[in-house]
Amino acid sequence: NFPRLFSLSNQKDSLVSEVGARHGDRWIWSFSWRRNLFQWEEDLVAQLLDALESVVLNMEDDTWCWVPNPEGIFSVKSTYDYLAKVLSSEDVIQEEMVLVFDQIWDSPAPSKVIAFSWQLLYDRIPTRRNLDYRRILAPEASRECVGCVGKVESSIHLFLHCPTAMLVWYDVFRWIGVVIVIPPTLFSLFEVLRGMASNKKIRMGYLLIWHATLWCLWKARNNTIFANGSMDSKDIVEEIKVLSWKWSLVRLKSSPCMFYEWTWDPGDCFLR
Template identity: 50%
Template sequence: MKWRWRLLNSEEVGLWKEVLVAKYGVHILNSAVWSTRLNSHLTSLWWKDICDLENCVESKNWVAEMFSRSIGNGASTCFWSDLWIGDSLLYVKFPRLFSLSLQKEAKVRELVSVEGGKYNWNFIWRRRLFIWEEENVAQLVTFLANVRLSMAEDKWRWVVDAEGSFSVKSAYDVFFKEIVIGTNLPFFEANIFSNIWESPAPSKVVAFSWQLLHDRVPTKENLRLRGVLPRNSDGFCVGCGVICESTFHLFLHCKVALVVWYENFKWLGVVIVIPANLFVLFDCLSEAAKSKKSRKGFRLVWHSVIWSIWRARNNHIFKNVASDPLEIVEAAKVLSWRWSADRMHISPCLFYEWVWDPNICFNN
């Protein structure tokens, strides 16, 4: 979308634009709708992706609705296929008239004449119109009654921005609403999902936690469900070797995970019973904190424990290196310490005074 905007924006100049115009035609600078132009099979994958933007949303041309024209003299605005009046394209609003028109590529200026301050619209049809079609023409002329041209040049606008300027963020927000069907999560779970992104843990760890809460991490059970592992494979957890390695077992109920969590609770000074799922565990740790600073720290520890368990599991499978539960505990402590030192705007010693003895902290 940013490339489409740069092509339409007359202030953008450069050799790259001249090359694209020479190869694909001048219409790429003047029109937001390219669906009527057939592209050669020799076009690059990059160019095909730019062209395919119009087909991203089912049943409508999403690109055409995002770009509108601020009408000036009307010399460079397509009457039918540019969004320059109203909230939809004229060929969409009056499809019958568009099919009959012999001026499908005409500009606004080419279809209007001004006599004594009165605007007359000059349409050419491929046959005589039926009475009901003439009524459509009357509706179209009424719709155009307030159009006034000026001496200024026509300009493109990004419709979702008040100032008409394009941004990738605004395009993402609009496109997300168009193609993503949101899940109706319970308020409790939705609140947890919003809070995990506020953690000072590294972004890859937070993203992993988000996948984990959606049960989308590649545990043996998930790999078997997706056909990556054979159905008849044992899929046992590497920690206990008895129960199938599901998400909740690996991170909550395995004997290794239980030791890791309880040792970290002891370190934090929190008394807790392992809950049924990771959502409740995250919430319990957040509620156990006595201040905003410590809440951030507890959540950081939650992420570090999750990440340490996953790394220990992968080391066991791929490197044949088994980790003692207490080694995982220490790894989680070290990780949370490093993350707090790197990513939080406070001294790590001040941050950890609620979990470590000040003398030990000083010596370290």
């Protein structure tokens, strides 16, 4: 860094092409200063030129380059891989978690919903516990879960162990025809559902409903806090059925299902 030279430059807003010229196969820099430089400042210029020796310039127009992708092109996957590396360097990620993070995007759910589930698994959504940890909640604000009484609203509680959330999950399990005991983590639930699928079509359907359940629980929570709604498990399950059916019409690679067929036997719809 050369802040001293920058402060003395007459070319602060100049383009690279305006502070030099090509002579043969070499690029020669031409700096302009607002006064004569002292000897120690001349030494800084020499250091700057040494640092610039490794810079290779061409005559093509500048373009944007996305560094996390070797091809320089932006993509959601490269962004996800980059953020996953950053976050995993901050936290100790167990092998089970790594597998889920690798598989979570392989789902027909909308991208914004998958992104929400991804944030949830990293515990980066604004639950009351997280807001309190970041000192965003006022001292007098409630830290309790909106779905029950006496429990702090953490991610794992709100989406899995809250009595309301458990009722929702058990109703969803009955609806899709599986028997599962609520596991200790959302990672485990993801892996259990994925492992119970007998083929890829059913697996895609299960993951679609897994994402829809998390999304609808969060929507119900927000509606309770901000719109004077309520955390009613039956209403949440109905919303899960409606929303997942709408997604299935455009996102599952199967023949469309009528809504009554979807609510009666989604497994049959998965296999069409």
